Amino acid sequence: MGVTKRHIHSMRANQIADLAKILSNPARVAIIEYIGDCDGCLCQDISEKIRLSQPTTSQHLQVIKRAGVLKSQFKGKAQYYSIDARKWEQLQELFYDFFEHTKSKMSEK
């Protein structure tokens, strides 16, 4: 049927999948890389940098933002985006734990 059956999986598996989805598109990876560089950048600048249209860039920004990884702030007419350092750290830990946990189970054999 084509709908992911979230309910049959653990909270943790769903959480990891949700956050991995942020990074599962190269445009979003590029956006995060660029925002890391400039610290507080405009949608328009990002759009130019990654060479995607303004609407497409804005949509990707919303996806990352909905997951809680981005902060944004209006200054004048422009909206400045930056990475939420706390959330970024949490995200890193989640992935780290998953990798380590999987490794530790492997090495028991």
Added chain:
Amino acid sequence: MGVTKRHIHSMRANQIADLAKILSNPARVAIIEYIGDCDGCLCQDISEKIRLSQPTTSQHLQVIKRAGVLKSQFKGKAQYYSIDARKWEQLQELFYDFFEHTKSKMSEK
């Protein structure tokens, strides 16, 4: 148009996106968790464990395998899957570097 424009992004961004895609579905996360537990398990057992049909499970296994994260080996009529520890380590490092690199750029400001 709806096709991801891989060519406008860096190799690195594409690589991260490709590997994140493996984890972007909770069924695949659950499969990896389970394989870590049993170390050499059958498609059928995985299918029962994660409560998805055998064809669906097999397809997810192929996705993970194509990315190089799974090894498989026939013993009799059964195919035993296990995680490629080397590749798993590489994957972890790629993510780790990406997270750290992004953080270090943030802290410079």
Added chain:
DNA sequence: ATATTTTATCGTAATATAGCGATATTACAA
């Protein structure tokens, strides 16, 4: 109020993904 600038949303089209039943393939056993 009007114009300008920046970002967000809407509508739409093309492609990708997730899932399953039916069937094919593969390997062993009798």
Added chain:
DNA sequence: TTGTAATATCGCTATATTACGATAAAATAT
């Protein structure tokens, strides 16, 4: 060779994703 068991592939449907042009909304400046 025939049967059985395990896995892979095919064909299909439903939903999700990616992208863009057009347009709306928000904020400032004139």
